[in-house]
Amino acid sequence: MKWTRRRMVLPAVAAALTALGFQAVRQSAAPSDPLIEGFKKTTVASVADAVDQVVGKRGFMSHDMRPHIAGAFVGRAVTALLKPAPPEKATAQLSALHSIEMIDNARPGEVGVIVMEGSLDVAALGGLMATTAKAREMAGMVLDGSVRDVAEVRALGLPVYARGVVPSSSVSRWASVGRNVPVQCGGVTVRPGDVIVAGEDGVVAVPREKAAEVLQRAQEIDLREAKMVPLIKQYKSLRKVVEMFNRI
Numbered sequence: 341m342k343w344t345r346r347r348m349v350l351p352a353v354a355a356a357l358t359a360l361g362f363q364a365v366r367q368s369a370a371p372s373d374p375l376i377e378g379f380k381k382t383t384v385a386s387v388a389d390a391v392d393q394v395v396g397k398r399g400f401m402s403h404d405m406r407p408h409i410a411g412a413f414v415g416r417a418v419t420a421l422l423k424p425a426p427p428e429k430a431t432a433q434l435s436a437l438h439s440i441e442m443i444d445n446a447r448p449g450e451v452g453v454i455v456m457e458g459s460l461d462v463a464a465l466g467g468l469m470a471t472t473a474k475a476r477e478m479a480g481m482v483l484d485g486s487v488r489d490v491a492e493v494r495a496l497g498l499p500v501y502a503r504g505v506v507p508s509s510s511v512s513r514w515a516s517v518g519r520n521v522p523v524q525c526g527g528v529t530v531r532p533g534d535v536i537v538a539g540e541d542g543v544v545a546v547p548r549e550k551a552a553e554v555l556q557r558a559q560e561i562d563l564r565e566a567k568m569v570p571l572i573k574q575y576k577s578l579r580k581v582v583e584m585f586n587r588i
Contacts, residue, residue: 384539390557401526411499412539415451415479425515435510438519448477456485467492
């Protein structure tokens with residue numbers, strides 16, 4: 341009975357908090373960022389290729405960084421880092437301190453990146469944090485760790501990419517060590533202000549100082565492939581068209 345009541349009450353509380361949060365945040369919506377708007381019109385795969393070519397190293401995150409709450413998004417990264425800690429240091433006050441601060445101070449359109457260093461068996465985000473992120477109009481969340489309260493977060497409509505799903509809490513296990521610091525997320529470095537591009541193909545981090553150049557290259561890739569598709573259909577040969585364009 342207790343579990344049933346909790347399942348009924350939490351979505352209602354989340355909805356109420358979300359409504360209040362939206363009312364407050366909409367008064368101070370962030371101005372449009374031309375780079376962000378440009379990345380929204382390209383594809384995750386093209387951005388991954390563009391980072392390879394422009395930056396010279398991968399920007400795409402691990403294959404297990406998947407959309408457990410679906411939705412494509414693009415935004416500037418804000419980060420939080422947690423590390424394993426003994427119970428006396430992983431208290432309820434300290435275990436998610438910087439994650440909460442990061443979300444509470446997020447601007448509309450930003451992407452939260454939370455790293456649970458060393459384990460996928462600890463949830464980095466649950467219903468209450470997700471409700472706050474949605475209320476502040478964050479674009480989405482990327483977790484090098486796991487997510488919990490999945491049904492509740494799905495009801496909010498907040499896109500969440502994570503490496504797993506678990507019911508565990510960070511309390512007594514992990515302690516928060518930093519906010520808006522460089523983190524290793526899904527195999528790549530993410531710094532505050534880097535551009536995060538997420539979609540069904542996965543997640544790509546674009547270094548902020550290379551974002552304009554990466555966007556231009558991604559747009560060029562999209563344009564080239566758009567020209568190749570009708571020719572592939574015409575000649576019924578990928579090899580012939582690749583030879584025509586001198587690359588795939």
